[in-house]
Amino acid sequence: GAVVSQHPSWVICKSGTSVKIECRSLDFQATTMFWYRQFPKQSLMLMATSNEGSKATYEQGVEKDKFLINHASLTLSTLTVTSAHPEDSSFYICSARWMSYGYTFGSGTRLTVV
Amino acid sequence: AQTVTQSQPEMSVQEAETVTLSCTYDTSESDYYLFWYKQPPSRQMILVIRQEAYKQQNATENRFSVNFQKAAKSFSLKISDSQLGDAAMYFCAYRSAISNSGYALNFGKGTSLLVTP
Numbered sequence: 001g002a003v004v005s006q007h008p009s010w011v012i013c014k015s016g017t018s019v020k021i022e023c024r025s026l027d028f029q030a031t032t033m034f035w036y037r038q039f040p041k042q043s044l045m046l047m048a049t050s051n052e053g054s055k056a057t058y059e060q061g062v063e064k065d066k067f068l069i070n071h072a073s074l075t076l077s078t079l080t081v082t083s084a085h086p087e088d089s090s091f092y093i094c095s096a097r098w099m100s101y102g103y104t105f106g107s108g109t110r111l112t113v114v
Numbered sequence: 115a116q117t118v119t120q121s122q123p124e125m126s127v128q129e130a131e132t133v134t135l136s137c138t139y140d141t142s143e144s145d146y147y148l149f150w151y152k153q154p155p156s157r158q159m160i161l162v163i164r165q166e167a168y169k170q171q172n173a174t175e176n177r178f179s180v181n182f183q184k185a186a187k188s189f190s191l192k193i194s195d196s197q198l199g200d201a202a203m204y205f206c207a208y209r210s211a212i213s214n215s216g217y218a219l220n221f222g223k224g225t226s227l228l229v230t231p
Contacts, residue, residue, distance in 0.1 A: 034218050038157075043205065043223045049216035057216060091157065097217055101147050101166075101209065105159035 001027050002098045006106025013084055013113055021079045021109045023094035030096035033077035035069060038091040038108075047092075050077050084113040116141045116208050120222035127196045128230050134181075135191045135225045137206030145211040148182070148189045149219065154202040162204070165189065167211075193227075201229040 003026045013019045023033060031052050036044040050056040050071035058064050066088075068080040077096075081088055094106040117140040127133035139148070150162040165173045165182050172180050177194045193200055203226050207219040 032217065034216075041203075041224075041226070043221045044159075044219075046218050046220070049218055051216075093157075093159065095159070095219070101164065101217075103149075103161070103219060108157050 002096075002102060002104040003027055004030070004094060004096050004104050004106045006094055006109060008109055009107060010110040011112070013111070015085055015113055016083055018080055018082045019084060019111060021081075021092055021094075021111075023077050023079075023096070023106045025075045025096050025098075025104075028096075028098050029074035030077065030098065031074060032097045033071055034095040034097070035067075035077075035079050036093045036095065038093060040091075044093060047079075081111065084111070086113045089113045116143075116146075116210065116220050118206055118208050118220055118222035120204075120206055120225050122225045123223070124226045124228065126228045126230060127193070127200075129196055129198060131196055132192060132194045133196055133227065135193075135204050135206075135227070137189045137191070137222055139187050139189065139206075139208050141187065141208065141210075143210055143212065147209040147211070148180075149207040149209070150178070150180070150189075150191045151205045151207060151221075152200075152202045153205065153224075159205075163191065196229050198229050198231070201227055203227075 005024045035047045048056045048058045050069045056069035071077040093108045146167045148165045152160045181190045203224045205224045206222040
């Protein structure tokens, strides 16, 4: 149980375009979703926390207008990278909290901006 | 914000041997949770073990066990009888018990574990 499906697993987009990453909780209701960014051989850096039906809380230094997060339902959260640039290329991972202290992670999305 | 420190960027262990990965953290809280996650080359995050700070007993999961020293703020992971499949990046993570943090996990920088035959 407690599976999060993340799509796409990889995407290549042109500089200046937008790309949307989806995370769906398949067998539970994810009231809280976390979005992380991971550079090669580095740690997971928290970008934002989203709660269903409310605005996301962004970490310091994360551009809200560039990384749009929507958590409109208990089973779907999306991250849209707007006007992507090569420096946005990275590995993005979503994570949902279930139960009191259980966390499940999506399989990640590798974004390459060319 | 709480700081999680993993001082070993890389570790190596021979198959069937035991290895210990270190993790220290900085917090002023008395109640929290600690985790070890494994990230293999697939990059899927896999929970290895979890420890509640209020529990004095060290958590164990089969070949994986922790040495939780609350006063020293240390949370090391011991892998016994290492297997080739244990090769991965290992992340230590901290979670506050206070809701104003959103209950997000705060990760250390990771330790890359190499298992040699």
